[in-house]
Amino acid sequence: MGSTTHRFLLPAVDAETQSQINDLVELRDAHRRRKKHLELHAATIGMSTSPELAIEIEDIESRIEDVEKSILRLRYQEAKMIASIVPNNKTENITDVALHDRVSAIGNYVLNVESAVHKEMAALLRILDDNTVYDAKQRVSRQRKTDFINYSIIILLFLALIVLLLK
Numbered sequence: 001m002g003s004t005t006h007r008f009l010l011p012a013v014d015a016e017t018q019s020q021i022n023d024l025v026e027l028r029d030a031h032r033r034r035k036k037h038l039e040l041h042a043a044t045i046g047m048s049t050s051p052e053l054a055i056e057i058e059d060i061e062s063r064i065e066d067v068e069k070s071i072l073r074l075r076y077q078e079a080k081m082i083a084s085i086v087p088n089n090k091t092e093n094i095t096d097v098a099l100h101d102r103v104s105a106i107g108n109y110v111l112n113v114e115s116a117v118h119k120e121m122a123a124l125l126r127i128l129d130d131n132t133v134y135d136a137k138q139r140v141s142r143q144r145k146t147d148f149i150n151y152s153i154i155i156l157l158f159l160a161l162i163v164l165l166l167k
Contacts, residue, residue, distance in 0.1 A: 028067040
C-alpha cells in the first residue's frame with residue numbers, strides 16, 4: 001500500500017475509531033448512572049439490601065472496567081496508527097519507525113489537518129460574506145419600499161389636511 005493510499009485511509013479509520021470511543025463513553029456513562037442509582041437505593045435500604053442488588057452493583061462495576069479497558073485499547077490503536085504514519089513507509093509496527101520520523105509524521109499530519117480546517121473556514125467565511133452582501137442589498141430594498149410607503153402616507157395626510165382647510 002503506497003503512502004498516498006495510507007493517508008486517504010487514515011481519516012476514515014480515525015473517524016470510525018472515534019465513533020467507537022464515543023459510543024463506549026456513552027455506554028460507560030450509562031452504567032455509571034445506573035450504578036449510582038442502585039447505590040443510592042442500597043443506601044436507602046441499608047442493612048436489608050438484597051444480595052441481588054449487591055451483585056448487580058458489582059456486575060455494573062465489572063462492566064464499567066471492561067468498557068474503560070476497551071476505550072484505552074481503541075485510544076492506543078488510534079495513537080499507534082497516527083504515530084506510524086511516515087511518508088513512503090509501509091511499516092505497521094511503531095517500534096520499527098525512528099522517533100524522529102514518527103514526530104515528523106505526526107507534525108505533518110497535524111499540519112495537514114490544520115490546513116484542511118483553514119480551507120473549510122475560508123470557504124465558510126466566503127459564504128458568510130456573500131450572504132452579508134445579499135442581506136445588505138435586501139435591507140436597502142426594503143428600506144426604499146418603507147420610505148416610499150412613509151412618503152406616500154405623508155403626502156396623503158398633507159392632501160387630506162389641505163382638503164379639510166379648503167372646506
